[in-house]
Amino acid sequence: MTPCCAGLSRQTAFDAPHLGEPLDVAFDAGVNLAFAIAAPTVAPRLTEHSQRMAQRIYRVAERVYCAVGYAIANIIFVVGDDGIVVIDTTEAVSAAKRIYEDFCAIDSRHAQLPVKAVVYTHNHTDHTGGVRAFADEAQLAAGSVEIIAHSSLMETVINNANLVAPILAARSAYSFGALLPAGPTGKVNAGIGPVLIAEPASFLAPTRVFDDTLDIVLAGVRFEFRYAPSEADDEIVMWLPDLGVLLSAEVIQGECLANVHTLRGTRYRDPVRWYRTIDMMRDFRAAHMVPAHGRPVSGEAAVADVLSVYRDAIQFIHDQAIRHMNRGLTQDELADAIPSLPPHLAQHAWLGEYYGTVKHSVRQVYTGQLGWFDGDPASLDPLPRMERVRRTVDMMNGPEAVRAAARAALGDSDWRWAAELATLLVRLDITDTDARTIKAEALRELGYRTENTNWRNWYLSAARELEHAYDEMPFAGGGLASMDVMRAQPLGNVLQRLCVSVDPVLSSDVHMILALWLTDRDTTFALELRKGVLQVHERPWPNAHLQLALDTATLYTMLRDIAGKAPELLQAGTIMLERGTIDQLRAFVACFDRPSRRLPALAAR
Numbered sequence: 001m002t003p004c005c006a007g008l009s010r011q012t013a014f015d016a017p018h019l020g021e022p023l024d025v026a027f028d029a030g031v032n033l034a035f036a037i038a039a040p041t042v043a044p045r046l047t048e049h050s051q052r053m054a055q056r057i058y059r060v061a062e063r064v065y066c067a068v069g070y071a072i073a074n075i076i077f078v079v080g081d082d083g084i085v086v087i088d089t090t091e092a093v094s095a096a097k098r099i100y101e102d103f104c105a106i107d108s109r110h111a112q113l114p115v116k117a118v119v120y121t122h123n124h125t126d127h128t129g130g131v132r133a134f135a136d137e138a139q140l141a142a143g144s145v146e147i148i149a150h151s152s153l154m155e156t157v158i159n160n161a162n163l164v165a166p167i168l169a170a171r172s173a174y175s176f177g178a179l180l181p182a183g184p185t186g187k188v189n190a191g192i193g194p195v196l197i198a199e200p201a202s203f204l205a206p207t208r209v210f211d212d213t214l215d216i217v218l219a220g221v222r223f224e225f226r227y228a229p230s231e232a233d234d235e236i237v238m239w240l241p242d243l244g245v246l247l248s249a250e251v252i253q254g255e256c257l258a259n260v261h262t263l264r265g266t267r268y269r270d271p272v273r274w275y276r277t278i279d280m281m282r283d284f285r286a287a288h289m290v291p292a293h294g295r296p297v298s299g300e301a302a303v304a305d306v307l308s309v310y311r312d313a314i315q316f317i318h319d320q321a322i323r324h325m326n327r328g329l330t331q332d333e334l335a336d337a338i339p340s341l342p343p344h345l346a347q348h349a350w351l352g353e354y355y356g357t358v359k360h361s362v363r364q365v366y367t368g369q370l371g372w373f374d375g376d377p378a379s380l381d382p383l384p385r386m387e388r389v390r391r392t393v394d395m396m397n398g399p400e401a402v403r404a405a406a407r408a409a410l411g412d413s414d415w416r417w418a419a420e421l422a423t424l425l426v427r428l429d430i431t432d433t434d435a436r437t438i439k440a441e442a443l444r445e446l447g448y449r450t451e452n453t454n455w456r457n458w459y460l461s462a463a464r465e466l467e468h469a470y471d472e473m474p475f476a477g478g479g480l481a482s483m484d485v486m487r488a489q490p491l492g493n494v495l496q497r498l499c500v501s502v503d504p505v506l507s508s509d510v511h512m513i514l515a516l517w518l519t520d521r522d523t524t525f526a527l528e529l530r531k532g533v534l535q536v537h538e539r540p541w542p543n544a545h546l547q548l549a550l551d552t553a554t555l556y557t558m559l560r561d562i563a564g565k566a567p568e569l570l571q572a573g574t575i576m577l578e579r580g581t582i583d584q585l586r587a588f589v590a591c592f593d594r595p596s597r598r599l600p601a602l603a604a605r
Helices: 044-050 093-106 108-112 137-142 153-162 165-175 271-282 300-325 331-337 358-370 385-395 399-411 415-428 433-449 453-466 483-487 491-501 552-559 562-572 582-589
Strands: 024-028 056-061 064-068 075-079 084-087 115-119 146-150 208-210 213-218 221-227 236-240 245-249 288-291 511-518 523-530 534-537 546-550 576-579
Touching: 024 093, 056 093, 056 288, 064 093, 064 288, 075 093, 093 108, 153 165, 153 483, 153 491, 165 453, 208 213, 271 300, 288 300, 300 331, 300 358, 331 358, 385 415, 399 415, 399 433, 415 433, 433 453, 483 552, 491 523, 491 534, 491 552, 511 552, 511 582, 546 552, 546 562, 546 582, 552 562, 562 582
Parallel strands: 084 115, 115 146, 146 208, 245 288, 511 546
Antiparallel strands: 024 056, 056 064, 064 075, 075 084, 213 221, 221 236, 236 245, 511 523, 523 534, 546 576
16 A cells, blocks of 8 residues: 555546546555445446445645545545644544554655644534544643534534434444445445444544634634534535635535435434535535545536535425425325436436435425324324234235235245235234245345445345344444543433433332432432433432432443442442432332343334
């Protein structure tokens, strides 16, 4: 692995057509972490998409470098007079360190310049998780490095870490193929990058935040930060006016159609705010655009073209969904009525449906505008799912008739119908091995044929779930709730995770208050369990039924499993019971769920 000569672009076996002026390859690692070999189990266009993901560092303009293909997200370096500004950090410290090593190999002066600032373009872990490759608490405290982000970033981090981390972790594993082997029958690429690096993510809280605009000089380079709500509500972009460079973050999601909705799950992504953000970016008339995923684009005409078609694709999805909604169509009907972009957009090099699809995006426009109710009152209070399944199968002349129809659909290559029929049998009896096998085979065939990586990974991951591949797999809830994230937020927010762990049946007659005195902070919180609801009070409670004395580090440990850990830590002497009895404490903590140690079932249920 050697750096290329300055100013010289070099072609490799992993090259793919590129829009705009030729790219200046400053470092070529000579590898591609995506699977880029044609195979009958991979859609041909998906193989072509993998070939765009060669592991390289591109020199976009004077001072600006972009590392592509080392992880799912890029790292952008801006070389200043007396330091370096790092924009995004990938999801992994190991990947970030490797990128920095290769970046320093381009020019020995890079290693001599300190990192002055790290920018989080938004909250997603693939943009923040490698931060400890460039900064630590001591540097932040000393002011030698700052971390810049939008003012709302921590709010989203807190929500994801404390409330929905376990299910987001499971769904993300399916979306990105984290549980699949790499290769022709497994994960091929991650749509917006070659692969999601699976390792614990680091995190440090921002030290400088802004609301709408921030114009600042960093390391001698002028930056104009702009709030850019789009695929994340806390997204920001940067304009470097003296260099003609637009750092477009994930407003432009690489060389593929945007995930106007992400299958792993997220809050509503407003398409109108998104395409209006792109219109703001178009006004810069940039000579170069450097996205957080995918290769850079150079040449004012090429940048303008990408921004124009990208915003038009998003507006098309929104406007046509609304148009048909106003005619009474429901979510699934929208997907049938608007199956794709018009040809001039669908055939554009930056709008292949490798990451987002029109079909799964129009559905979220419906739910974002109208909610879950489809307008038919039969949907208001339907029979329980299992009862509906049982009656449906009975009406179809019983399980064996359904099984025969599912097998016939497999034989006719009618994979979608086979999967639907087998799903009825799996729901009727999740131990039905034959039904699980039929559904797994149908899903696998669907996965081999789709160009969309999220769909492929979900199909193939679900097939393996049906075949019991994950039955004994340990599951700790995912990196969104890492210790770094816990330490970076106010303790009152961390305690909120307990609120969504209350068992309403076990606590139906319980009204107790547990005070937590944090000895290293001389701070007290009170947890009031009130018949199925937990309220967190950020103040002392003199008449609490129970009081524990412990330090903050022990609290973090206990919060992962308060029902199991509290009695254990009490017995070990790590925490002290200063008020109440051990029986009262056991009764209180018994009202909380124990954490699941297995991946939630998504397809076999």
